Amino acid sequence: MAESLCPECKKPTEVVLDHAAGDMVCRECGLVLEARSIDESSEWRTFANESADNDPVRVGGPSNPLLTDGGLATVISKPSGAQGDFPSSLGRWQNRGSNPDRSLMQAFRGIATMADRLGLVPTIKDRANEIYKKVEDLKSIRGRNQDAILAACLYIACRQEDKPRTVKEICSVANGASKKEIGRAKEFIVKQLEEEMGKSMEMGTIHAGDFLRRFCSHLGMGNQSIKAATACVKKSEELDIRRSPISIAAAAIYMISQLSDDKKALKDISRVTGVAEGTIRNSYKDLFPHAAKIIPDWFAKAEDLRNLCAP
Numbered sequence: 001m002a003e004s005l006c007p008e009c010k011k012p013t014e015v016v017l018d019h020a021a022g023d024m025v026c027r028e029c030g031l032v033l034e035a036r037s038i039d040e041s042s043e044w045r046t047f048a049n050e051s052a053d054n055d056p057v058r059v060g061g062p063s064n065p066l067l068t069d070g071g072l073a074t075v076i077s078k079p080s081g082a083q084g085d086f087p088s089s090l091g092r093w094q095n096r097g098s099n100p101d102r103s104l105m106q107a108f109r110g111i112a113t114m115a116d117r118l119g120l121v122p123t124i125k126d127r128a129n130e131i132y133k134k135v136e137d138l139k140s141i142r143g144r145n146q147d148a149i150l151a152a153c154l155y156i157a158c159r160q161e162d163k164p165r166t167v168k169e170i171c172s173v174a175n176g177a178s179k180k181e182i183g184r185a186k187e188f189i190v191k192q193l194e195e196e197m198g199k200s201m202e203m204g205t206i207h208a209g210d211f212l213r214r215f216c217s218h219l220g221m222g223n224q225s226i227k228a229a230t231a232c233v234k235k236s237e238e239l240d241i242r243r244s245p246i247s248i249a250a251a252a253i254y255m256i257s258q259l260s261d262d263k264k265a266l267k268d269i270s271r272v273t274g275v276a277e278g279t280i281r282n283s284y285k286d287l288f289p290h291a292a293k294i295i296p297d298w299f300a301k302a303e304d305l306r307n308l309c310a311p
């Protein structure tokens with residue numbers, strides 16, 4: 001209900017929407033203020049008479065432009081109360097026919113499952129579907145590890161959408177595909193698509209800050225420590241440190257952790273970031289001489305920096 005000025009009553013009154021007629025009606029005098037109002041909410045139906053499920057079901061799913069028929073094919077189901085095999089000739093005809101998009105739909109479901117387990121946004125899932133469709137059209141992935149291909153498509157999509165994930169994170173939802181297999185699949189897909197497009201494939205640049213907040217959250221670090229670590233990795237980009245962004249992020253977390261009250265063990269940082277403890281130590285060794293420059297003053301003073309462990 002909304003309050004407006006009724007031209008008949010000449011006073012502010014509540015306006016009620018009559019859903020059956022689609023009219024906006026004055027609550028005081030019954031004057032129809034607006035007719036043929038369109039309900040733009042989702043259309044729902046319940047199929048309680050056809051199944052035991054009483055929950056409302058959407059009339060139809062969204063179309064998918066990556067599928068041959070847009071994903072809107074008609075499926076003939078058993079009539080209500082039918083037992084055993086459905087003897088209808090239409091049903092037998094449908095079972096004999098093969099769906100050309102069956103493998104695509106199965107791949108898209110696999111990508112969706114991986115994306116949901118990682119908490120990725122729908123745009124990344126859609127981009128991964130597009131990448132897989134392009135590669136599948138080239139008929140070049142037959143005989144390859146399907147789980148590794150799907151995981152590699154998701155990894156590339158994350159990079160292109162500027163929401164990168166580490167290979168280890170992708171590997172954790174890849175149904176047993178190893179990091180090496182995913183890496184090989186990624187290189188294969190990039191090579192195939194670059195040859196098809198005739199130009200270099202845009203992958204997006206990885207920065208340490210892309211991973212930092214997620215790592216800090218998994219470690220349960222406080223807001224001030226997260227802000228300090230973020231400033232630390234941002235300043236480190238101005239230095240000539242030839243380490244991977246993930247290693248720099250892990251080393252920055254280790255450095256900030258030493259200066260905070262809630263210190264994190266090196267093995268815990270290694271577990272969350274997926275970086276070996278030895279690699280974190282070596283990256284920390286590169287950052288240590290620049291501690292006074294990259295650690296913000298509001299988080300640690302000069303005398304506090306003396307508490308940092310020497311590499």
